[in-house]
Amino acid sequence: MPLVLTEEQSMLRDSARGLISDKAPIAHLRQLRDGKDADGFSRALWKTFAEMGFAGLLVPEAFGGSGLGCVEAGVVMEEIGRTLMPSPFLSTAVVGASALSRGGSEEQKSAYLPKIADGSLLTALAIDEGAKHRPLHTALQAVRAGNGFKLSGAKAFVVDGHVADLLIVAARSAGNAGDRNGLTLFLVDPKAKGVAIERTVMVDAHNAARITFDNVEVNADGVLGEVDGGAALLEGVLNIGRGAVASEMVGLSEEVFGRTVTYLKERKQFGKLIGEFQALQHRAAQLYIDIEITRAAVLKALQALDNDVDKAGAAVAVAKARAGTTATLAVQEGVQMHGGMGMTDQFDIGFFMKRARVAQELFGDSNFHAEQLAEGKGY
Amino acid sequence: MSDLDQFRRETRAWLEANCPPEMRKPVTRDEDVFWGGRNTKFASEAQKVWFERMRDRGWTVPDWPKQYGGGGLDPAEAKVLREEMAKIGARPPLSSFGIWMLGPALLKYGTDAQKAEHLPKITAGLIRWCQGYSEPNAGSDLASLQTRAESDGDDFVITGQKIWTSYANYADWIFCLVRTDPAAKKHDGISFILFDMTSKGVSTKPILLISGKSPFCETFFDGVRVPKSHVVGTINRGWDVAKYLLQHERAMISGLGDRSVGRPLGQIAADSVGTDGQGRLDDAMLRSQIASFEVDEAALSCAAERAVDLAKAGQGHPAFSSAMKYYGTELNKRRYEILMSAGGADALEWESERSREGIRPRAWLRTKANSIEGGTSEVMLGIVAKRILDLPGA
Numbered sequence: 001m002p003l004v005l006t007e008e009q010s011m012l013r014d015s016a017r018g019l020i021s022d023k024a025p026i027a028h029l030r031q032l033r034d035g036k037d038a039d040g041f042s043r044a045l046w047k048t049f050a051e052m053g054f055a056g057l058l059v060p061e062a063f064g065g066s067g068l069g070c071v072e073a074g075v076v077m078e079e080i081g082r083t084l085m086p087s088p089f090l091s092t093a094v095v096g097a098s099a100l101s102r103g104g105s106e107e108q109k110s111a112y113l114p115k116i117a118d119g120s121l122l123t124a125l126a127i128d129e130g131a132k133h134r135p136l137h138t139a140l141q142a143v144r145a146g147n148g149f150k151l152s153g154a155k156a157f158v159v160d161g162h163v164a165d166l167l168i169v170a171a172r173s174a175g176n177a178g179d180r181n182g183l184t185l186f187l188v189d190p191k192a193k194g195v196a197i198e199r200t201v202m203v204d205a206h207n208a209a210r211i212t213f214d215n216v217e218v219n220a221d222g223v224l225g226e227v228d229g230g231a232a233l234l235e236g237v238l239n240i241g242r243g244a245v246a247s248e249m250v251g252l253s254e255e256v257f258g259r260t261v262t263y264l265k266e267r268k269q270f271g272k273l274i275g276e277f278q279a280l281q282h283r284a285a286q287l288y289i290d291i292e293i294t295r296a297a298v299l300k301a302l303q304a305l306d307n308d309v310d311k312a313g314a315a316v317a318v319a320k321a322r323a324g325t326t327a328t329l330a331v332q333e334g335v336q337m338h339g340g341m342g343m344t345d346q347f348d349i350g351f352f353m354k355r356a357r358v359a360q361e362l363f364g365d366s367n368f369h370a371e372q373l374a375e376g377k378g379y
Numbered sequence: 380m381s382d383l384d385q386f387r388r389e390t391r392a393w394l395e396a397n398c399p400p401e402m403r404k405p406v407t408r409d410e411d412v413f414w415g416g417r418n419t420k421f422a423s424e425a426q427k428v429w430f431e432r433m434r435d436r437g438w439t440v441p442d443w444p445k446q447y448g449g450g451g452l453d454p455a456e457a458k459v460l461r462e463e464m465a466k467i468g469a470r471p472p473l474s475s476f477g478i479w480m481l482g483p484a485l486l487k488y489g490t491d492a493q494k495a496e497h498l499p500k501i502t503a504g505l506i507r508w509c510q511g512y513s514e515p516n517a518g519s520d521l522a523s524l525q526t527r528a529e530s531d532g533d534d535f536v537i538t539g540q541k542i543w544t545s546y547a548n549y550a551d552w553i554f555c556l557v558r559t560d561p562a563a564k565k566h567d568g569i570s571f572i573l574f575d576m577t578s579k580g581v582s583t584k585p586i587l588l589i590s591g592k593s594p595f596c597e598t599f600f601d602g603v604r605v606p607k608s609h610v611v612g613t614i615n616r617g618w619d620v621a622k623y624l625l626q627h628e629r630a631m632i633s634g635l636g637d638r639s640v641g642r643p644l645g646q647i648a649a650d651s652v653g654t655d656g657q658g659r660l661d662d663a664m665l666r667s668q669i670a671s672f673e674v675d676e677a678a679l680s681c682a683a684e685r686a687v688d689l690a691k692a693g694q695g696h697p698a699f700s701s702a703m704k705y706y707g708t709e710l711n712k713r714r715y716e717i718l719m720s721a722g723g724a725d726a727l728e729w730e731s732e733r734s735r736e737g738i739r740p741r742a743w744l745r746t747k748a749n750s751i752e753g754g755t756s757e758v759m760l761g762i763v764a765k766r767i768l769d770l771p772g773a
């Protein structure tokens with residue numbers, strides 16, 4: 001498959017870009033942050049997203065979506081990365097829709113997928129328990145009780161956790177933390193007895209929550225996929241999420257880079273444009289190359305996911321690892337080359353630095369994915 | 380026993396007896412730093428006691444002459460004191476731009492009257508200084524500054540704007556670069572002048588940093604009248620003073636991130652990342668990043684120690700502080716990247732009691748200025764290329 005966008009995909013990019021740059025420039029995020037918005041995103045904008053078919057992008061047509069793939073989701077994420085628009089697109093349209101369409105029973109799919117597509121249902125995936133992303137270390141307990149389970153434990157860094165209508169929770173139903181076997185995914189009503197949700201205000205002013213589960217009852221219908229055999233489903237869903245976050249980081253990197261190059265052409269010191277200094281020219285050129293290489297790796301991963309999610313692991317690890325280091329470099333160079341200006345809150349560049357740090361951590365950082373690659377190759 | 384050993388023994392005993400336990404804990408909050416000044420308040424009784432005891436001994440600035448409230452220590456003794464303070468994790472009793480920047484410049488270029496007027500107020504923490512160097516169009520190219528000082532009898536009348544003036548809104552006095560001869564070449568028409576921030580015509584406007592804090596300002600001068608006797612050094616030769624001061628500023632910034640106190644990075648990382656069966660950090664890549672950081676950090680402290688000793692032996696290069704500033708600040712940024720990586724999702728929280736109001740991410744963001752303030756990394760490398768390597772065209 002050629003590593004370029006098709007005509008349809010380019011059109012999708014243009015329409016996403018048009019909408020996002022118009023309705024949600026950085027000023028939108030700034031406003032939500034400074035106004036301490038209770039939702040942390042704009043519901044009106046999410047409605048528009050749904051009307052344009054973005055919310056149901058990964059939802060199969062049979063359930064009211066457009067049945068598109070990861071490349072298309074990546075195209076939208078990249079545009080989100082350019083303006084850092086806070087949106088449930090990742091948590092719901094990418095991760096939630098993938099989890100339900102890949103792991104759900106017919107009943108579960110018909111109950112939830114159409115609502116994701118029409119924008120009326122938000123989901124959140126609860127996996128991490130410690131400071132770092134270690135999905136196999138899931139320890140939140142699922143104990144059999146009656147015809148269902150009782151969940152106890154705590155989750156952190158749950159994206160959109162405080163606004164979600166449905167939680168998708170990774171739990172340990174057998175074995176020990178670290179085991180691949182014994183993981184089960186559950187669909188949990190956030191209003192169920194024993195669920196306590198605390199919104200955590202993050203450095204990037206995007207949504208996240210800590211959630212505790214105290215003997216939360218879930219009946220058998222609440223199991224998503226196989227009992228004890230949830231690892232493969234979880235891994236697939238996470239890989240789709242990772243591909244999407246990597247795309248966001250490509251958009252973010254390119255935007256920071258573009259703004260920085262513009263500044264190099266505007267700012268004068270020593271009677272010259274600072275872009276005339278070869279020390280900066282070379283670093284700008286290096287960053288360009290870095291971003292281009294990462295962009296290719298990310299597109300490859302998205303295509304691999306569309307081909308066969310279960311075989312895309314290595315490509316996704318490369319993409320997410322690269323996207324993390326590239327975005328980190330892009331924002332560091334961005335701030336540095338703006339001098340004092342880059343350190344001010346009034347100037348947008350800091351928002352990119354903050355989001356890049358969170359996106360780096362989300363679903364595993366560069367170290368995690370390099371490690372995965374090494375393990376996959378058996379060394 | 381040599382005199383120095385004797386000094387070490389006495390110093391250790393005195394510190395042990397006089398440094399309150401609270402003042403031996405790492406600085407983690409802004410209030411932990413005592414800056415002095417007219418409007419200052421102590422954050423705690425321990426901070427006050429520690430400051431006063433050190434002040435009375437002349438050890439707020441141990442290596443300045445006793446007549447100005449310093450300790451009169453020679454470089455070897457000052458080093459011993461630093462080492463002994465580091466050993467117990469003692470905080471600096473007083474931090475100030477007066478100590479790090481203005482003082483050394485006054486000692487070299489000031490008149491006796493200027494030294495007698497200003498230095499004792501610095502060592503006693505009575506006056507807090509800020510630095511009026513950068514302007515909107517004069518950052519890296521500092522010598523192109525445009526703030527005007529027009530001669531009017533015995534006074535200069537100063538008009539213009541400074542930017543990024545750290546703590547201008549808390550400072551009592553400013554040391555400021557102004558253009559006294561607009562016709563001269565850019566380095567030749569600058570003077571270095573001191574004035575009170577409460578003078579008529581001075582105003583400040585805080586700028587918010589990406590860390591969410593606001594430690595620096597835009598500073599405006601509208602016809603501020605300052606006696607000519609407040610010029611340090613020769614009128615129109617202020618660039619010499621400015622450069623000399625920058626060497627001290629850079630040496631100070633290169634030592635940021637206090638390497639000698641606080642827990643080792645690997646242990647901090649283990650808190651959040653965890654360890655495997657053998658007690659190794661449960662993230663092999665992070666472990667190797669920390670190890671290679673620590674190699675560089677240890678080597679840098681050797682270089683810092685050597686730089687002082689070389690200078691003492693008269694073998695130092697005056698531009699070497701730029702090399703140290705470059706390396707030290709890049710290293711400190713690396714340290715905080717590692718801390719963020721080690722802290723994972725926990726280190727991303729911005730407002731919560733658990734995260735102590737986002738202390739780590741805010742500190743991380745603040746370090747990004749280290750390679751900008753006091754001259755950028757690019758400018759430092761340029762100075763090394765030109766002044767140390769003597770490369771053509773540099």
Ligand SMILES: Cc1cc2nc3c(=O)[nH]c(=O)nc-3n(C[C@H](O)[C@H](O)[C@H](O)COP(=O)(O)OP(=O)(O)OC[C@H]3O[C@@H](n4cnc5c(N)ncnc54)[C@H](O)[C@@H]3O)c2cc1C
Nearest residue numbers: 277336337339340512513518519543545748752753755757
């Ligand atoms: C937190 C903070 C505190 C500060 N406190 C003070 C203070 O108290 N008092 C004060 O006077 N100033 C202060 N400064 C200002 C600081 O000294 C300047 O920001 C710095 O000198 C850079 O100037 P600038 O911001 O105008 O950047 P610019 O000079 O515009 O630089 C922009 C970019 O161009 C690069 N560049 C410029 N020239 C060259 C070249 N020849 N070759 C290669 N690259 C080049 C720079 O390295 C930088 O990456 C502070 C700054 C910060 C961030």
